[in-house]
Amino acid sequence: MTDLTNLTIAEALNGLKSKNFSAVELTQAHVQTMEQLRDLNVYVAETPDIAMAAAKESDARYASGDAKILDGIPMGFKDLFCTKGVHSQACSNILKDFKPPYESTITANLRGDGAVMLGKLNMDEFAMGSTTELSCYGTSINPWKGPDGKDRTPGGSSGGSAAAVAARMCLGSLGSETGDSVRQPAAYCGVVGVRPTYGRCSRYGIISFASSLDQAGPMTRSVEDAALMMQSMSGHDPKDTTSVNVDVPDFSAGLGQDIKGMRVGIPSDYILDRTSPEVAAAWESARKMMEDAGATAVEISLPHTKYALPVYFILAPAEASSNLARYDGVKYGARVEGETLEDMYINTRTENFGDEVRARIMIGTYVLSAGYYDAYYRKAQRVRRLLAEDFKAAFEKVDVILGPTTCSPAFPVGAKTFGKNQGENDDPLGLYMEGVLVNPSTIAGLPGISLPTATSAEGLPIGMQLIAPAFDEVTMFKAAQVLEKQANFTAQPDLSSWQKAA
């Protein structure tokens, strides 16, 4: 029998429709893999009972001919998504034991379309981080290993979501991206990760970090699979005032078509000192692959690129300091008693937020405080407009933009910090720089996709990103699938060393 955990979503749907295997068998195979690979610390809550019950319902629908578009597909969801009655903690101690009385719109859409929830996935606390090391459950491990044998980071904040897909612990997962939190881990784990246009998918029920930037995104092992998940996830939602009321196109409409005459923008501003030669070479070959497929490469300039991260590290902490004010020990989550109400607030927040979250709340509070609001927050909002205008001008000349996703492949766990340890590896701005190539398009609200196109000399995956104009995911998927085909990335992590008898 085929290895059921090694299928794409599209292949699994075909197998289910043809009755080659059942949804129960498909789910069982994944539950078993989850048990065998627990050392990767990818799932923070496993829900096999919920999964098996859902799989049985899927099988009944296949039997009666009423199957839905994702019926029987086993998925994992980042712990940031509220799932009714099920662990939803944003991997923070302050939401200890929180079980939401409601379901996020996106998980409701996916589950309503037949997706089978396997469990909740590890992440940096409140999505603030780039390695999953800042999770209250400890770091996840990237299933890819270099020749030195050191554990590699899966990236973050959606590191659990990326590693789960790479390690065959689900067929697809949900991540979320406020800066680069879908595309960076996708690149490090050799999977496909998509950021939809801001407003394309509802944010209702996603535990908020920075509301003007947060967007959910699918993570899969093929471009086609990401388009399938997006189809279910997208659409206007009256419960999210920032979800945009536009028609949802058929995201697969451009798949299988050629890209002859497509203009692919190559931003010279994405060549940075910190970009590794291997990544630069992979970018160059990706460009050639697209040219070989009939596209025309066009040099473009995005002159405000270097200001994207400073804009991000003003806006995101500012919005976070406001969003995280709700954690006060009264309504849900942890409480640490105090003599007065204010003591209770302070004790609860001090003991239950991690150091990085607390630091970002402090920075956000400072830049929003009286006397500094215009100098920091307003200034960042103005430069944000200039960044958006850079892209607007570029998209008058090109249809998509091609760049590397990250400056290097995945680094060893613990190699980079946020400046907490004063050790030799300390680079206070090191981890803050992770999103340098992705955050500009995030800030502009544009859709983007990262896919693996090469491996490094050490055998680690290298990811490329394609950025499209707002609400033109159809072109993004079309271009990405051509690049995927040309790159023919077939390498897989060796899971044998992680496997333990279930």
Place this chain on the structure above:
Amino acid sequence: MTDKITQETVEKVANLAKVRVSDDEKDMLITKMNEILNWVGMLDEVNTDDVEPMTSVTDAAAMLRKDEITDGNQVDAVLENAPDKDHGFFLVPKVVE
């Protein structure tokens, strides 16, 4: 560049943010916050005199709906996760003498 964050600012900001910063953490936070604020200060070199702040990437006007009740009678669900509750209320330390 002059440091913006001093002992006094850290204490003030911590108070606004309702968190406590121990003496050990204070120096670390001062260093970290100053590094970040000095770095983001590079935005000052961008001329934004005629640039409107971008508050939202979507041009759509805020959606309005009728001011009518769409939900209700969810007391149990609302209180379900409360650390302390009684008779349909959240309980907090006494605030009135």
